[in-house]
Amino acid sequence: MNVYLLQVINGxxxxxxxxxxxxxxxxxxxxxxxxxxxxxxxxxxxxxxxxQAIAWGLNFWLALLIVPFVVGALAWLIEKVLLRYVYAQAxxxxxLVTVGLALVIQELVIVIWGPLGDNVATPAILQGVVMxxxxxxxxxxxxxxxxxxxxxxxxxxxxxxxxxxxAVRAGSESTEMVSLLGINVFRVFSLxxxxxxxxxxxxxxxxxxxxxxxxxMGIEALGIAFVIVVVGGMGSFSGALVGGLLxxxxxxxxxTLWPEGARLMIYVAMAAVLLLRPHGLLGRG
Amino acid sequence: MPRLTTHxxxxxxxxxxxxxxxxxxxxxLATEVLIYALAVLGCNLLLGxxxxxxxxxxxxxxxxxxxxxxxxxxxxxxxxxALVAAVVVGALAALLVGWFAIRQRGTYxxxxxxxxxxxxxxxxxxxxxxxxxDNGLLDVPRPAIGVGxxxxxxxxxxxxxxxxxxxxxxxxFWLLLRITNSVFGRTLLAIxxxxxxxxxxxxxxxxxxxxxxxxxGAVTALAGAFLAIMTGIAPxxxxxxxxxxxxxxxxxxxxxxxxFASVLGAAFYVxxxxxxxxxxxxxxxxxxxxxxxVSLFMQKGLWGLGERxxxxxxxxxxxxxxxxxxxxxx
Numbered sequence: 059m060n061v062y063l064l065q066v067i068n069g070x071x072x073x074x075x076x077x078x079x080x081x082x083x084x085x086x087x088x089x090x091x092x093x094x095x096x097x098x099x100x101x102x103x104x105x106x107x108x109x110q111a112i113a114w115g116l117n118f119w120l121a122l123l124i125v126p127f128v129v130g131a132l133a134w135l136i137e138k139v140l141l142r143y144v145y146a147q148a149x150x151x152x153x154l155v156t157v158g159l160a161l162v163i164q165e166l167v168i169v170i171w172g173p174l175g176d177n178v179a180t181p182a183i184l185q186g187v188v189m190x191x192x193x194x195x196x197x198x199x200x201x202x203x204x205x206x207x208x209x210x211x212x213x214x215x216x217x218x219x220x221x222x223x224x225a226v227r228a229g230s231e232s233t234e235m236v237s238l239l240g241i242n243v244f245r246v247f248s249l250x251x252x253x254x255x256x257x258x259x260x261x262x263x264x265x266x267x268x269x270x271x272x273x274x275m276g277i278e279a280l281g282i283a284f285v286i287v288v289v290g291g292m293g294s295f296s297g298a299l300v301g302g303l304l305x306x307x308x309x310x311x312x313x314t315l316w317p318e319g320a321r322l323m324i325y326v327a328m329a330a331v332l333l334l335r336p337h338g339l340l341g342r343g
Numbered sequence: 344m345p346r347l348t349t350h351x352x353x354x355x356x357x358x359x360x361x362x363x364x365x366x367x368x369x370x371x372l373a374t375e376v377l378i379y380a381l382a383v384l385g386c387n388l389l390l391g392x393x394x395x396x397x398x399x400x401x402x403x404x405x406x407x408x409x410x411x412x413x414x415x416x417x418x419x420x421x422x423x424x425a426l427v428a429a430v431v432v433g434a435l436a437a438l439l440v441g442w443f444a445i446r447q448r449g450t451y452x453x454x455x456x457x458x459x460x461x462x463x464x465x466x467x468x469x470x471x472x473x474x475x476x477d478n479g480l481l482d483v484p485r486p487a488i489g490v491g492x493x494x495x496x497x498x499x500x501x502x503x504x505x506x507x508x509x510x511x512x513x514x515x516f517w518l519l520l521r522i523t524n525s526v527f528g529r530t531l532l533a534i535x536x537x538x539x540x541x542x543x544x545x546x547x548x549x550x551x552x553x554x555x556x557x558x559x560g561a562v563t564a565l566a567g568a569f570l571a572i573m574t575g576i577a578p579x580x581x582x583x584x585x586x587x588x589x590x591x592x593x594x595x596x597x598x599x600x601x602x603f604a605s606v607l608g609a610a611f612y613v614x615x616x617x618x619x620x621x622x623x624x625x626x627x628x629x630x631x632x633x634x635x636x637v638s639l640f641m642q643k644g645l646w647g648l649g650e651r652x653x654x655x656x657x658x659x660x661x662x663x664x665x666x667x668x669x670x671x672x673x
Contacts, residue, residue: 326462
């Protein structure tokens with residue numbers, strides 16, 4: 059029994075990372091109405107920047123603070139010089155541009171850091187495990203759960219309690235209306251795109267000490283983010299949270315029952331949810 | 344420019360199959376062009392004719408590879424039977440994926456096709472007894488085609504195999520031309536242009552989409568089967584996301600206005616990548632830039648570019664006779 063409890067808690071840790079990964083994608087979709095296929099690439103960049111920062115002798119905490127801003131700024135720039143010009147095109151070209159972008163970023167990563175992966179050391183304070191009686195859990199994973207929970211609350215406040223958040227939420231209902239109300243929608247677009255990329259990068263930084271870095275982690279993450287958004291329902295914060303946790307827990311439990319098939323079961327879970335609720339668990343018809 | 348007629352497309356396709364052996368040194372590279380042209384045709388049917396952007400074409404490609412791989416290594420069935428089986432399996436896989444994905448539209452549909460391509464990848468990865476897992480299926484034989492022990496066509500040399508692939512390619516191309524020009528094909532265009540209208544007119548949109556999905560899966564699986572037979576392996580990479588992406592990129596680069604554009608896209612990609620990959624292992628980056636450029640500046644792909652050049656040349660030849668309206672004719 060203890061094994062399963064441990065796996066559920068593990069799953070919550072993984073699930074919170076998945077939530078971070080998916081929430082940016084979901085918010086970007088909600089407002090800009092396109093799926094960002096480069097989302098996994100921003101996650102990839104986050105992980106590699108963290109790896110590089112530590113290789114330069116900076117510490118993990120600094121990387122955790124700076125990397126999301128760096129990737130966010132990069133995304134902001136990309137939105138301004140590139141994506142802005144495809145908004146007028148048919149929707150498949152929005153997707154194709156980001157596919158091209160993801161390809162460029164992935165290949166750049168291989169050119170700079172090589173095709174083989176690497177490990178990222180867990181920060182010294184968080185090495186080892188915590189013990190409560192016979193319950194043992196890695197410190198770092200506990201930190202990830204705590205940190206992402208705090209971050210999720212902050213993000214929720216940003217979306218629900220600030221002016222920018224109102225603009226984002228109103229914009230996902232009707233962009234024209236928001237722009238009629240005198241808000242510079244394009245500025246909101248850039249900010250939201252940057253914010254989405256920054257959360258993906260944050261997920262990358264946090265994931266790096268757990269799973270290491272390798273150039274193809276981006277596309278894997280993209281697939282998982284899609285599953286979560288499909289399971290939870292598109293464009294919603296709570297959907298990403300519920301979907302992320304569900305998928306994280308499914309993956310963790312399956313990794314004790316059938317290790318080779320754990321990742322397969324993520325997608326099977328998605329198919330099952332789709333059968334029962336075609337618009338996702340929290341999706342609006 | 345006059346609309347590219349069915350006959351002209353057919354002649355162009357025939358010309359490609361005949362010219363490739365004349366201009367190319369490597370039989371297997373020429374075969375690869377036609378194999379990917381098949382896969383791209385399948386993708387074009389969805390994207391160009393029905394407006395469905397599918398990131399799941401690798402599923403059907405891989406299923407085709409695995410089906411012939413398993414049948415030829417384990418059962419010793421004749422090659423044509425294995426090919427037909429691959430086509431059937433591809434169509435069935437497409438029906439299954441389509442049944443889930445087609446319930447959604449637009450972006451949701453796109454995401455679902457990618458998620459399903461990951462599902463099938465991990466499925467193949469998790470069943471090493473059947474698929475060879477990470478290693479793939481090795482030593483897929485290439486038996487000669489014969490009737491009752493009487494050999495009709497040995498496939499031992501690359502050009503002999505090319506002949507088989509070229510004949511199949513031409514047959515499929517002709518069939519798809521027939522299909523896209525039929526009432527069925529016209530209905531697909533109606534769905535692409537305005538789904539709500541097509542539904543209002545009384546067409547069962549979902550059924551049509553499912554049918555074209557199955558057709559696309561069948562053609563793509565045939566391509567995958569040919570590649571497995573040519574290379575002698577059915578690797579895990581054939582069912583990977585990268586394969587889906589590659590097929591889609593070829594489709595977009597070629598253009599989606601007509602079927603022959605797909606042949607152009609596949610030929611460009613295969614030959615370009617063969618040349619570049621020997622120069623620079625990270626040539627995929629250039630492809631990324633190319634994809635961005637195509638999305639920004641030439642949404643009609645190589646075919647559209649050729650069309651524009653042709654128009655410009657003709658306009659110069661006959662001044663004051665500039666046909667403006669043909670620019671957006673599809």
